């Protein structure tokens with residue numbers, strides 16, 4: 207289907223969904239374009255589908271590729287975020303299949319996380335600001351509180367199914383691709399982790415560097431390996447993703463309904479993040495220390511950056 211669609215779209219797209227494991231596409235929207243942009247950090251994980259809902263364009267990107275061929279550490283997160291930003295995207299809702307580290311977060315429940323603990327191992331490229339342009343953004347609250355409020359409100363879309371949407375939580379982002387040991391799983395519980403995945407980082411950090419509003423929605427698929435029930439394996443994750451796809455779709459639909467109504471508001475345009483990273487970059491590296499390619503990279507994210 208993607209190849210029959212135009213490879214260009216002439217209006218800015220403000221909203222995007224990143225689909226994770228078990229959510230390689232979203233149905234019920236009209237596909238109008240399939241874009242394959244190239245960025246200074248390479249090409250995105252998959253063609254970016256432009257879908258329309260009530261006349262509002264929405265970009266959809268499959269994090270692990272169209273055929274789930276990219277391992278978590280192979281996801282080109284910088285290209286993904288940079289490409290979305292270049293289309294005009296300022297708000298991202300990102301889905302993730304997670305293991306639960308808490309009894310009360312049952313497989314099939316959803317979590318709207320508000321914190322992350324980084325357990326990646328430094329093997330993934332994780333910043334736009336390097337190689338001759340330095341920038342340090344604030345990341346105390348890694349997700350977007352106003353988007354979280356919209357998602358929390360949409361939890362009602364799943365009422366009646368016994369599925370709970372937990373309004374806050376801490377995601378442990380581990381390296382993978384192998385799952386955790388039992389000792390690690392118990393340690394993450396002792397640290398206060400609510401859920402565990404392999405995808406929150408560097409995605410959330412890059413979204414912040416790109417001045418985007420970013421909120422992850424986690425769907426629990428297992429109890430990892432700390433629980434007395436079965437240890438996690440891929441079949442279990444896929445089984446629960448499948449079983450819960452109706453709820454995942456209802457939740458995406460409710461969230462997109464809400465965000466489409468707000469398409470041109472300061473919230474969806476992420477005005478509250480505007481300037482935050484650019485300020486962090488502008489004053490760090492003195493002109494004589496700046497590398498021309500690194501400057502061009504920043505220019506790709508923020509056109510006109512070096513002009514004033």
Ligand SMILES: CSC[C@H]1O[C@H](OP(=O)(O)O)[C@H](O)[C@@H]1O
Pocket residue numbers: 225226227228269270278301302303304382403404405406440443
């Ligand atoms: C297939 S289990 C591990 C895999 O699932 C999650 O993917 P995503 O976050 O893209 O939904 C987790 O982060 C791992 O990448």
Ligand SMILES: Nc1ncnc2[nH]cnc12
Pocket residue numbers: 303304305306380385386402403404427428429430431438443
């Ligand atoms: N237990 C687990 N650990 C890491 N990532 C996951 N994704 C889904 N379940 C997971």
